[in-house]
Amino acid sequence: MTSVKISDRLTVASQPTLDAIPALADNGFAAVLNNRPGGEERDQPDSAGEKAAVERAGLVYGFVPVTGATITEADVRAFQRFVAAAPGPVYAHCRSGTRSTTLHVIGEVLDGRMKADEVEAFGRARGFDLSGAVRWLARHAAQSPRVTGFHDPRTGSMQYVVADPATKQCAIIDPVYDFDEKSGATGTAHADELLAYVAREGLSVAWILDTHPHADHFSAAHYLKQKTGAPTAIGAHVVDVQRLWQGFYNWPELKTDGSQWDRLFADGDSFAIGGLTGRVMFSPGHTLASVTYLIGDAAFVHDTIFMPDSGTARADFPGGSADALWSSISAILALPDETRLFTGHDYEPGGRAAKWESTVGEQKRANPHLAGMTRERFIALREARDRTLPMPKLILHALQVNIRGGRLPEPEANGKRYLKFPLDVLEGATW
Known part of the structure; x- marks a missing residue:
């Protein structure tokens, strides 16, 4: 596996093997962030297996799977939140490291710490083609x-x-x-x-x-x-x-x-x-x-x-x-x-x-x-x-509020509000 240090907080990398994960803790990493959907390659570890290996090594695991064509701002923000909340340096990986770097630079541009016209040069200096990030930012701006x-x-x-x-x-x-x-x-x-x-x-x-x-x-x-x-x-x-x-x-x-x-x-x-x-x-x-x-x-x-x-x-x-x-x-x-x-x-x-x-x-x-x-x-x-799904636990609570536009029940004489909860009105409910 190859890795590139982006900052003291973040390193991006290619897919680690499960056997290599314990060494990440020895090298000072506190968390692993998987940016790769399952099933891209036949021998790729699945998320559950990687999570188990990461946690056995005493590290924190995160899963923000993306493909280059389907990255959204929600993915970018989830990447940022994980890195910010991790108890120490984060090892973020996909197949090659490009998607992890893409998530990072998009967030940097959205938050004003990097300019969009700096992205491709940033990637080239670290061995990554970030033209996809440039296109994403252009679409987002429009x-x-x-x-x-x-x-x-x-x-x-x-x-x-x-x-x-x-x-x-x-x-x-x-x-x-x-x-x-x-x-x-x-x-x-x-x-x-x-x-x-x-x-x-x-x-x-x-x-x-x-x-x-x-x-x-x-x-x-x-x-x-x-x-x-x-x-x-x-x-x-x-x-x-x-x-x-x-x-x-x-x-x-x-x-x-x-x-x-x-x-x-x-x-x-x-x-x-x-x-x-x-x-x-x-x-x-x-x-x-x-x-x-x-x-x-x-x-x-x-x-x-x-x-x-x-x-x-x-x-x-x-x-x-x-x-x-x-x-x-x-x-x-x-x-x-x-x-x-x-x-x-x-x-x-x-x-x-x-x-x-x-x-x-x-x-x-x-x-x-x-x-x-x-x-x-x-x-x-x-x-x-x-037929296999239980009813939402709040359905009888919520509907009496929501069919009144979000109005809570009116207070009664003691100043308290009360929900009315009917029994046995939803036929065929799965327990």
Whole structure:
């Protein structure tokens, strides 16, 4: 294996053998960061095997797998976070060291410590061709809107700030209001992180958008409206979800006209974020009310399509339909191949760092639920898998908040708020 010292903190290298890993600890390294997806070569160690060898050697292991064509800012930031948090020098590797170096230099340019026109010379001086990093930076500079993702590891949820660089207006999509089902505690740490980012970047909030009434976290839409004054919106079919769950909760006083939001979007509706125009695509299947927001070259596909290594969303919630989900996915995959897709959740399969951005082309090539799939096979696959899945642990807590636009229950006479929890209303739930 070959290695190149980038700084006292970071060395980049080619793939080490498992037998060579103990020597890394002897040479002063504290952590190993694997930037290589599994299966690139027949004799390549898999991530689980490498992790075990690294930890036996007393080192910290990280996994941020990338290919040159699919690097996203989430990968770059995950690389940076691991290096910064490691207890000492990091040995980052891919097959040759080029991808690890690419992740490093992109982060340096994004953070202003290096100029884009310095990248190729930096690579040549260290034996790497970084022309791919140069192309990535050029594409990134031209992208509109600018999308920043915020991952909540407790629920796997993704929140987004979507900004028009020219006008500094933005939309917040799928914000999370913190809730701990064990203690009943609520909080606004994740929503406040969004507000701090908006203030730091000098943005003004034009919209607060939910893609659907979520079943695994509370929406912070109402809280953020109180803080910013921005209008809230969701798909118009939320009224169907309200009527459905009104019965489950035996809640006759619930308003089922969608009046808890400032605007209900129908299929094909548009809205403005500064100089950008967003378009609404009705995308049912995961829920009755799910929509996709298409803004510039970015589509926010909520829980319809996950990252390519994670397949697609379940369709067994009340009102869900695998057949409708296939139609919604087909409409999304009809967008241009270079369209950026931003998913609603990531559960870090295989221990990799969280990811949330792909493209239409990548999904068609690499998602096993979609590549070469037919409607009939997809429905059979989706329904069989859904029969094995337990219900989200917060579904009965979250829906009564989220079908009211993120409003918590009103305080009772003692000043406390109470959730109403129905028993035995979800048939066929897997324990």
